[in-house]
Amino acid sequence: xxxxxxxxxxxxxxxxxxxxxxxxxxxxxxxxxxxxxxxxxxxxxxxxxxxxxxxxxxxxxxxxxxxxxxxxxxxxxxxxxxxxxxxxxxxxxxxxxxxxxxxxxxxxxxxxxxxxxxxxxxxxxxxxxxxxxxxxxxxxxxxxxxxxxxxxxxxxxxxxxxxxxxxxxxxxxxxxxxxxxxxxxxxxxxxxxxxxxxxxxxxxxxxxxxxxxxxxxxxxxxxxxxxxxxxxxxxxxxxxxxxxxxxxxxxxxxxxxxxxxxxxxxxxxxxxxxxxxxxxxxxxxxxxxxxxxxxxxxxxxxxxxxxxxxxxxxxxxxxxxxxxxxxxxxxxxxxxxxxxxxxxxxxxxxxxxxxxxxxxxxxxxxxxxxxxxxxxxxxxxxxxxxxxxxxxxxxxxxxxxxxxxxxxxxxxxxxxxxxxxxxxxxxxxxxxxxxxxxxxxxxxxxxxxxxxxxxxxxxxxxxxxxxxxxxxxxxxxxxxxxxxxxxxxxxxxxxxxxxxxxxxxxxxxxxxxxxxxx
Amino acid sequence: xxxxxxxxxxxxxxxxxxxxxxxxxxxxxxxxxxxxxxxxxxxxxxxxxxxxxxxxxxxxxxxxxxxxxxxxxxxxxxxxxxxxxxxxxxxxxxxxxxxxxxxxxxxxxxxxxxxxxxxxxxxxxxxxxxxxxxxxxxxxxxxxxxxxxxxxxxxxxxxxxxxxxxxxxxxxxxxxxxxxxxxxxxxxxxxxxxxxxxxxxxxxxxxxxxxxxxxxxxxxxxxxxxxxxxxxxxxxxxxxxxxxxxxxxxxxxxxxxxxxxxxxxxxxxxxxxxxxxxxxxxxxxxxxxxxxxxxxxxxxxxxxxxxxxxxxxxxxxxxxxxx
Numbered sequence: 077x078x079x080x081x082x083x084x085x086x087x088x089x090x091x092x093x094x095x096x097x098x099x100x101x102x103x104x105x106x107x108x109x110x111x112x113x114x115x116x117x118x119x120x121x122x123x124x125x126x127x128x129x130x131x132x133x134x135x136x137x138x139x140x141x142x143x144x145x146x147x148x149x150x151x152x153x154x155x156x157x158x159x160x161x162x163x164x165x166x167x168x169x170x171x172x173x174x175x176x177x178x179x180x181x182x183x184x185x186x187x188x189x190x191x192x193x194x195x196x197x198x199x200x201x202x203x204x205x206x207x208x209x210x211x212x213x214x215x216x217x218x219x220x221x222x223x224x225x226x227x228x229x230x231x232x233x234x235x236x237x238x239x240x241x242x243x244x245x246x247x248x249x250x251x252x253x254x255x256x257x258x259x260x261x262x263x264x265x266x267x268x269x270x271x272x273x274x275x276x277x278x279x280x281x282x283x284x285x286x287x288x289x290x291x292x293x294x295x296x297x298x299x300x301x302x303x304x305x306x307x308x309x310x311x312x313x314x315x316x317x318x319x320x321x322x323x324x325x326x327x328x329x330x331x332x333x334x335x336x337x338x339x340x341x342x343x344x345x346x347x348x349x350x351x352x353x354x355x356x357x358x359x360x361x362x363x364x365x366x367x368x369x370x371x372x373x374x375x376x377x378x379x380x381x382x383x384x385x386x387x388x389x390x391x392x393x394x395x396x397x398x399x400x401x402x403x404x405x406x407x408x409x410x411x412x413x414x415x416x417x418x419x420x421x422x423x424x425x426x427x428x429x430x431x432x433x434x435x436x437x438x439x440x441x442x443x444x445x446x447x448x449x450x451x452x453x454x455x456x457x458x459x460x461x462x463x464x465x466x467x468x469x470x471x472x473x474x475x476x477x478x479x480x481x482x483x484x485x486x487x488x489x490x491x492x493x494x495x496x497x498x499x500x501x502x503x504x505x506x507x508x509x510x511x512x513x514x515x516x517x518x519x520x521x522x523x524x525x526x527x528x529x530x531x532x533x534x535x536x537x538x539x540x541x542x543x544x545x546x547x548x549x550x551x552x553x554x555x556x557x558x559x560x561x562x563x564x565x566x567x568x569x570x571x572x573x574x575x576x577x578x579x580x581x582x583x584x585x586x587x588x589x590x591x592x593x594x
Numbered sequence: 595x596x597x598x599x600x601x602x603x604x605x606x607x608x609x610x611x612x613x614x615x616x617x618x619x620x621x622x623x624x625x626x627x628x629x630x631x632x633x634x635x636x637x638x639x640x641x642x643x644x645x646x647x648x649x650x651x652x653x654x655x656x657x658x659x660x661x662x663x664x665x666x667x668x669x670x671x672x673x674x675x676x677x678x679x680x681x682x683x684x685x686x687x688x689x690x691x692x693x694x695x696x697x698x699x700x701x702x703x704x705x706x707x708x709x710x711x712x713x714x715x716x717x718x719x720x721x722x723x724x725x726x727x728x729x730x731x732x733x734x735x736x737x738x739x740x741x742x743x744x745x746x747x748x749x750x751x752x753x754x755x756x757x758x759x760x761x762x763x764x765x766x767x768x769x770x771x772x773x774x775x776x777x778x779x780x781x782x783x784x785x786x787x788x789x790x791x792x793x794x795x796x797x798x799x800x801x802x803x804x805x806x807x808x809x810x811x812x813x814x815x816x817x818x819x820x821x822x823x824x825x826x827x828x829x830x831x832x833x834x835x836x837x838x839x840x841x842x843x844x845x846x847x848x849x850x851x852x853x854x855x856x857x858x859x860x861x862x863x864x865x866x867x868x869x870x871x872x873x874x875x876x877x878x879x880x881x882x883x884x885x886x887x888x889x890x891x892x893x894x895x896x897x898x899x900x901x902x903x904x905x906x907x908x909x910x911x912x913x914x915x916x917x
Contacts, residue, residue, distance in 0.1 A: 114854075241726070259696060413718040415698070419648065420714040427852035434850060435843035442839060478855055479783045483790075489840035490797070493832075496839075497801065500832045503596075526804035529749055533742050533800055534793035540738035541789050544730045552786045556793075592596070 081580070083573030087460070090565055094463030097470050107470045110234070111250070112477030112551060113414070115428075117421035118250035119258055122412035123223075123265065125243045130215035130406035131161055131208055133270070138183060138201065139163045139311040144346060145179050157292060158310065167197040185210070215405040216243055223247060223408075225401040226264050245408065258415060260394065268364045268407045269398035271316030271337070271384075274308035275350070276358040276370055282307050299366040300387070306367045308360055313350045318343025322399035324392045327385055333392040334385045337399060344380025352376035363395065364407075428481045436462070439492055447499050449589035453574050454495035457566040461491050464562040465555065472554075479552040487559025490534070494567035498523040503590055512585045516575050520568070527568060531560050596831070603827045607819035610879040617764060617876055624771020631774050636781035636857075639728055641721030643684040645701050650710040652677035661704050675853035679714070686720060731785050738789065742796060750803060751891060757880035758799045761872045765795040765865060772864045773857075783858035791865025794840070798833060798873035805829045806878070810888055811895050818888055822878045830874075837870040 101108040113120050139158055142165065146153045151172050156165040167176050170192055176199075180188050185207030189200040203211070220239050227235040227249070236248040252261055274296075282288040288295045288307055298304040321338040339347055351359065351373050360370040361384050368384050386392040440458065443451035465484055469476060502519030510518065538560065541553035578585060587593070606613075637644045655673060658680055662669050670683040682701065689697065698713045705711045739759060747755035769791055773780060805825040815821040844866060848859035 258698070410718075411720045413716065415716045417712060417714045419712050420646065424852060424854065427850060428847075428855065431847040431849075431851040431855075435846040438842050438846065439839050442842075446835070479786050479858060483786075489836075489843040490794070492839045493797065493836040496832050496835045500829075500835075504828070522808070525808075526801045529746075529804055530797040530800045533745060533796045536741040536745060537738045537789050537793035537796070540734045540741060541786065543737065544734035545786075549782055549786050552783075556790070 081573055081576045083569045084577050085573070087457075087566065087570035087573045090464060090570070091460045094460055094467045097467030098463045101466055101470050107473065109466055109470045110473065110475045111421075111425070112475045112480065113248060113250055113416050113421075114478045115421055115425050115476065115481075116250055117416045117418040118248070119252045119261065119416075120249075120412075120414040121247040121262075121265070121410060122240070123219075123245040123247065123408040124411045125216045125219050125245060125404075125408050126406045127212035127215050127243050128406075130211050131203065133315075133405060134203065134207075134211050135161055135163060136311055137315055137317070138186060140313065140315065141183060142180075142201070143311055144313075146176075148349075149175065149179060151176050151179070155292075156311070161202060163199075163201040165199050165201075167199060170195055170197050173197050211405075212243070216245070218402070218405050219408060220245055222402045222404055223265050226397055227261070229397045229401060230261070230264055232261075244411070252415075262410070264394055264397065266408055266410065267394065267398045267404075269316065269395065269401075269403040270364050270407075271319060271399060271403060272312040272362045273314040273347075273350075273382075274310070274312045274360045274362055275354060276360050277307045277309045278357065280307060296360075296362060296365055296367050299363075299368045306360055306370060308362070308367075312362070313359075314339075314343060314346055316399065316403040318346075319399055319402075322396045324389070324396045327383065330385075332385045333387070333389045334383045335392055335396045335399065336381060336383050339380035339382075341380070344378070347380055347382070348376055348378045363399075424478055428478060432481060432484065436488055439488065443492065443495070447591040449585075450495075450499050450502070450591060453571050454492070454499070454567070456574070457495065457570045458488060458491055460570060461559070461562050461566045462488065464566065465558050468558050468562070469555070474554050474558075475551055476555070477551045479549070480555040483552045483555035484559060487556060487563060491559070491563035491567055493530070494523075494527045494563060495571065497526055498567070498571070499590060503587075503592055506587050506590065506592065512587070513579055516572075516579070516585075520572050524568070527564070531564055535560050603820075603823050604830065605823055606826055606875060607823050607879065607882070610875070610882070613875040614879060617768075617872070620768050620771070621764065624767050624774070627771050627774040628767075631777075633770075633774055633780045634777050635724075636779040636784075637683075637717050637719050638781045639724040641719050641724045642686055643689060643697065643719075644715070644717040645682045645684075645697065645713065646674060646679065646715040647682070647701065647705060648679050648712045648714050649705075649708060650678070650712075653680070653708045655680065657708055658682075658705065661707065662701070665700065665704055679853070686718070727782070734789065738792060746800070746803075750807060751886075751894070753881055753884040753886045754803050754807075756884060757877050758796060758803065760880055761799050761877040762792055762795055764876055765868045765872050766792060768868045769861060769865045773861055776860070778857045778860050781857060783855065784861050787858045787861035787865065791862055791869060794862075794865060795869030795872060798837070798869050799877045801832065802826055802829050802873050802878065806881070807891075807895070810892050811899075816888065818882055818886065821888065822881070826874055826878060833870060833874060837866055841866050 097107065100106060135158055139156060142153075142163065143156055145151075152168040154166045154168055156163070167173060173190070173192075176197070177188070180186070180201070185204055187202050187204050189202075191198040216239060220237055223245065224235070224237040227237065227247075232249060232252070234250055236246075238246050240246045247265060249261060252258055277291060277293045280291045280293065282291065282293065282295060283305070285295055291307075292310055293307050294310050295305045295307055298306060318339050319337050320340050323336050325334055325336055326332060327334045355373050355375060358370045358372050361368045361382070363384065368386065384395075386395060436458075440455045443454050443458075445451065447454065462484070465487070498519055501523045502515050505515035505518045506512065535557060538553045538557040541549055542557065545553055655671060659669075659671050662671060662682060666684055666688055668685070668688060672681050673679060674681040697718070698716045702711055702713055739762070742762070743755045743759055746758050766788060769788065772778075773784065778784070802825060805828055806822060809815065809821050809825045813821065813824065815824060841863070844859055844862045847855060848863060851859055
């Protein structure tokens, strides 16, 4: 047992660890190295979240709430209007001011300004800066979750949805390859699924937005006939944040594809109240600013469920997933799209594998030829190094990209450096007439500071890349950092351990074993 | 097998003016190319649309151009690696939002008269994204340089830090100059390559500096130029060996790694050559010009050594229970 030394033991353990965690990657089991989109084909999207829209939606929701509570508490208000990011309204009886203030206090995140004039109170409501900040932040967070759950519901393998920077979302979809799949996924992601219910204004006529505004209304186009415009009373009576479920089915009478939605208790109450009060009038169902239908209210609808008729079953499917997983609090825009076809992915793998293997073989043969036994020992360390990189990447679930592969090729080249430095030092000491054992010990000792300093500086560069890089660059930086650490373990500890073992087992080592003339 | 005669000390320092002149000319030419020719910014930075298609047989590029220009005016069309493979470049605003959504299908339809066509890659990148990347890339560079300066200054001395960073900039500028001169497309991978070559060039320089530091501590040479010659000669076989092996690995990547990785591997190839040259001929002369003094540094190293020994002694006494 005396022959074993701690360096060799650590190296053997590292080798076992490396091999054990490399195998799953080759037989397709977990944990394994994920291949980047450039290597296997798929789709990469960068989405920008329009956080300003989230603020507008928030304002709209607050306006709806004010309208609802004022009706419920019989506080008479007039001229409830939205101007950009402000809500204004008039409280007709100033004696109700205290009651109104009390109600407004229950709405979080708003700033209330008042002005008393001619017996009525003029209110201006805006969001506090903290609330604006929070709303924007939330919009991105919810968008990430929503897109993730939509993709999950769509049944995609390993989609990755991550936030990037302040208002961007990166979606990676390996395996999405056909044009049709791409279209569906893009629709699924970018559908805001913002459901709103508006009362149709049947008393007025308006053809321009300005005219509509005069009555406190908006004009929205019909889904099936974009030329047809609907005049709708603002604010909406209900918005989609109150939806708890949405399923696809067919309407009883006409057998058209439809989405059946269910509202939460608050939504159900509002829905019941509004439909009860407006029997005989039309209620417009609006999704993403398009009027899907505007049925006449036959009776009070209790129980909090409704339906939206849709053109085709596929459309119903996508919209139902979108509604069920929640609406996007703010619309997203596609900033960047990359899609790699399956054929390019396969080619990249093949070509970089050729490069990786041939580069590796050249180095391995060269080392053995130049340094003899010392070169072969260095080669063993190199192979272990390669296993370790793959194993660690697999465990961290890192993604291997084309530049990442280049990173591996490069670290293999750099790992050779440590071995070269050590072996050159050993040769030097042998030349100086030291006995082999002392030369080996001295060689490692002398080489250490150069190897450490050189590797740490490279590591600093890798960290800089990781900190500021995105996507591919980050992948490259990770591979590089792992490669450097692994090469230090194998090249310094590993090879040293093997020499110690050989020395302890009494094998005669001569300068020839270092590729020198005897 | 041995590369260099081991006991010979090559006189690099006597020709330092020559080498530095060569470097200055190269740097001047690089800057000239960078400022007059500029860079061939890739889609990552410029924004735009890139579609790579492959036909099952070689097709005349003029035909492709004719078909594509039916729908997209002012498209830039080139072959990509082989005559089967074609790269189509468009500006984002050349294509309406609706068409963007189904761009791949659209192009496939347009090109179908020429034979079986396979859409290999579709990249749509907004210019806004590109600007952010430029900014981030610059930050990464600054962060790396500052980090390296601090590390080397602490581990060696400030002149080593300045010399290594100057050598680094020398390598980076010349490599970027080559990228500009040969009209290599600058994409994210090239940025990664530039940062890698910085790490690599530093690696080389540090190994030589480490030897200089060791010689200051251990040898009796008093003349700086002689000492540097000695240190470089002693590390020469290592420098050349490592550079050669790395060079071959990157060369295989350049030759067999496929068209997409060419800009990356080209940048690295140049970087390795320049990095090796600078660590031998440029980094060390800089020490001389920066006014490096052997005696001062030796004194400092001795002091550090003394302090280390005292600490060790104290620890031993402490552990032995004497104090």
